[in-house]
Amino acid sequence: RFEMPYNIWCDGCKNHIGMGxxxxxxxxxxxxxxxxxxxRFRMKCHLCVNYIExxxxxxxxxxxxxxxARRKEERWDMGDNGQLLPTEREAKERLETDAMFRLEHGAADRATLRRAVPTLATLQEAQSAWKDDFALNSRLRQRFREEKKTLREEEEEAAALQAKLGLSIPLVPEEEEDRRLAALLKYRSPHSYEEKQRLKRTEISSRSWFPAAAG
Known part of the structure; x- marks a missing residue:
């Protein structure tokens, strides 16, 4: 069994054949x-009678x-992406026979390593921060459970308040600004007890003591 290593176009039927x-x-x-x-691998296209090698x-x-067939070009330059390039055959031969070239090649490799050290250090620090996967997952699950419990309690309180007041509209979560404004409000009756007594005395004193004469 041969698995297609990349995407190609069949020369016989011009159809696309996917990788895999x-x-x-x-x-x-x-x-x-x-x-x-x-x-070399030779196979027949599953969509036509053309053979691919x-x-x-x-x-x-x-x-x-x-x-x-022809290849669907999806390749890129490994050097542009900062990937490790395989050593060419000619370079391998020169490394084995040319001492000066080997010295220059080693100096270039060391310079590349010095440029990459800060990036490697940053990656190692980021990796060490996530090293203990089990502990991190445990803390994350615990936080999710606490948030879920808090949300469920808020929903139960809102449902109880709606049932008590006979409300059918949804209640929005309480904010700190709402609590601050509520603390500034003072509920009192329109008239105090003393003011009611004063108004009553005024009404009595202004009332006539004699009934009105019949006409």
């Missing part, structure tokens, strides 16, 4: 790269299309 599609393929050895064998490319750690 599996085929029953014929496998044969067609050469070597140093001591690594190069294998791919083979391994140990030099670039990839697969190349021999015939029957």
């Amino acid at each position: 599609v599996r085929y029953n393929a014929e496998k044969k050895k067609v050469g070597t790269y140093y001591t690594t064998p190069i294998y 791919l083979q391994t490319d140990p030099a670039s750690c990839d697969y190349v299309i021999v015939s029957g």
Whole structure:
């Protein structure tokens, strides 16, 4: 079984074949790269009668299309992304035979390492902060349980208040500003007891003692 290593376009039916599609393929050895064998795979497109051939490319750690299809280009430059680049064959040979080139190559590697040290230190600090996954997950679950309990209690209090006052409108959560304004309000009757007594005496004193004469 051969699994398609990347997205391709079939030359026969012009259809797209996605990465990961599996085929029953014929496998044969067609050469070597140093001591690594190069294998070729031949399979029939599942959408038409066209045959597709791919083979391994140990030099670039990839697969190349021999015939029957074309690759959907989704590759990028590893150097632009700051990824580790594999050493080319010519560079390997020069490292083995050229002492000056080996010295320059080592100096360039050390300079790259010095530039990367601050970033590596930041990543290590971030990783150490999340090292104890179990404790972090436990604290997170505990906080979620407490928040859920508080929310449930607030909902029960709101439902009880709605039932007591016969309200059908939803109640919004109480804010600190609401409590502050409520503390400033003072509930009292329109007239105090003393004021009521004074008004009553005034009414009595202004009342006539003699009944009105009948006309």
